[in-house]
Amino acid sequence: MDLPISLPLSPMLAKAVKTMPKGDVLYEPKWDGFRCIVFRDGDEVELSSRGERPLTRYFPDLVEAVKRELPERCVVDGEIVLRRGSRLDFDALQQRIHPAASRVKLLAEQTPASFVAFDLLAVGDESLMEVPLGERRRRLVETLAEARAPIHVTPASDSYDLALRWFDEFEGAGLDGVIAKPLDIAYQPDKRVLFKVKHERTADCVVAGFRWHKSGPIVGSLLLGLNNAEGHLQHVGVAASFTMKRRAELVEELQPYRMDDYTGHPWEGWARQTESTADRMPGAISRWSGKKDLTWVALRPELVAEVAYEGMEGDRIRHTARFRRWRPDRTPGSCTYEQLEVPVAYDLDDIFSGPHA
Template sequence: MKAFAALYQALDASTSNLAKQAALREYLRAAPPEDAAWAVYFLAGGKPRQLVPTKWLRAVAREAAGLPEWLFDESYEAVGDLAETIALLLPSPAAGAPPLGLAQWLRDHLLPLRGLSPDTQAERLRAQWERLAPEERLVYFKLITGAFRVGVSRLQVTQALAAVSGVDAKRIAQRLMGYTGVGAQPGAADYLRLVSPDDDAAAQGHPYPFFLAHPLALPVERFDDALGPPADWIVEWKWDGIRAQLVRRAEGAWLWTRGEELVSDRFPELQAMGMQALPEGTVIDGEIVVWDGERARPFADLQKRIGRKTLGPKILRELPVALLAYDLLEEGGHDLRGLPQHERRARLDALLARAAHPALIASPVLAGADWADLARQRESARDRGVEGMMLKARAAQYGVGRTKDVGTWWKWKIAPLSVDAVLIYAQRGHGRRASLYSDYTFAVWSGPPGDEGRTLVPFAKAYSGLTDAEMARVDAIIRKTTVESFGPVRSVRPTLVFELGFEGIARSGRHKSGIAVRFPRMLRWREDKPVDEADTLQTLAALLPLP
């Protein structure tokens, strides 16, 4: 744990990519494989489940620190991070405890905390933090609370692993797919497979790292200058589903999402289709959607399947899924990512024609006389249930992640849906925003102006879209208009109106408003608009798609 805590401090304290690479490589070269396995898991984005309820952890820590509740809360508010607050407030540790490695801490001490009775948890917690130096305690509490984050990217971890192992970075990136999945408990053998010089990934069901597009925000009048003619591009609809790769290898079929989750069991008909229709050594990139035979149904229908613990015949019949395929990454066991986009697409179309399966559909390629013609077609996107268009350079290779070399894949999205909403709750942010109230809850009115007893009904949370200067001003207003505090959350007097944008909207029985929105963010601060003129639930309902 001591070495991992030192690595955390080095990464957290530096903004230099070279310094971070040096720290990562030094740690990986020295760490035992079982410790390196967990370190890579956390640093590459693994999200451990919370091991102890936050409310209970606060109570045990406050008692150990000998502080009244109000003083602990004031300290938490000043620091802005629960793990750091507890690490700072606890009394000094006892001396002489033998050091333990990261893997041993997790295996023997941290992971067994989950599910214990509160009294047993309290006893174990006290005994554990007594063994740790103050700098180790910070990492310890971040792991316990499930809030471990540090300023290092997955790409930086990949580069460090490639440097210490001598394995090509693209191969490391492929092997990392699925490594950070939910519930994963990596061990020494998993780490050694990551850095092994043997090329064994093709024998497993691993996908390739997903290639991501850059957002395109130019006016269409500038497309010719920036992009050239449409003939240089493959244009498709941008589907509102789940990005996935279907992998057919080693006499099996696997379905992976962009979030590195293996979802074969959630979509058994697609796994069966892969086995029936695809030859060995095939990897297809595409979008999972609920398909009604002619078009994709709203994402809310797909969510009904995602949330089910069991998939009975009724749900499979009522919500049939298909894979809208738009890229071929592997054929006959050969990696095609280095081929130009148009050649991969031609091979994909030929493969789909041979497969001829109703659950495997080619994403249509769109044609237009010019960019203005395509812009007119794009206006029908929302009616079609899509998010806009994808533009893919015909000569583009399939890269890894969102590359710095922009201009090969663009997402040309339609303008978001939007309403004017009122800020009613605020919470402190994380990282560099830990001292600011930057995470907000928004509400709309239950009825139009003049309705007796109309109230503000919460419907969305958002934290992005404001400049640093705007956020500082909003933070000052929140502090002046606070009505009540609930730990890190404050309710405020309704004085601020924001235009909120979102990608989708659907009915929801889980929300007080009866409506759920997707990817909400602040488009602008409506300083010109009084609170009474903010939008209503009826305004939101009018944006719902037709049945």
């Protein structure tokens, strides 16, 4: 490739804040997908992830869309998302990461992805890395004015009140929150100079297992469960983000609840699942790294923990939950899906037709 910006390139990042920033900023919806910087030089296209890992082979449908809808030579920052009906489906997007070429081809046909552009870093022979964000936004809208689905330009606005409304409404379409971007900044790779406001709720979950930390015999994450309508304990995700000291303390706290084997555990059959298993369970093979050890230690399902989470994706917690405290006053049977807040549905088409989209 012969572009004014070359691979690898780390994306500009955002730091979490509790309240919506005010001032000379541009507000955008926070998309729930795979961060991706698109490099195109004629027929050469590379899709680079946040961790600078190549995504190109997993999304042949987007490669063709890029060739069809983006300028002949450009670098565009954005997000790969996948929609099911009127909302995003992060679970289905994760399924697109598969080692088998035949499966990749089939999924590209059955569950095609979309690319939402939110920054223009280069076009033709011109690098825009040092250009202020406000001007890059204007150039992005102008350059992609004729782009058609599955390539989209994210809505954006300088209205604080509209950003608050987006924060409340867009979750119903599967979005994560709102990003606030200072209008005068240059593009700063791998720097947290943007701001993100994300939803946070709490739930009481059964802790029915844990995984060891990669660094040694300390707790890496807690496996969480909720009782479904049939009374079965459904694995809903994990809680992590502990300090190293707290991880060591958890080993001792969990010791009285450890089981010698999986016999009699609600998730007994999950220890023997394979890559073809449809539901994501504690021992599932990681699509990002098939060598990653996802074995787990069974606990008697008697402990209840309050965790903070951003939202749900189907019957699972979206992304990693954060441990808040133990709840000895709650019984495992009381940890059901009924306690969860369900956002009002919102149509993705209304988002794409929003301000300056």
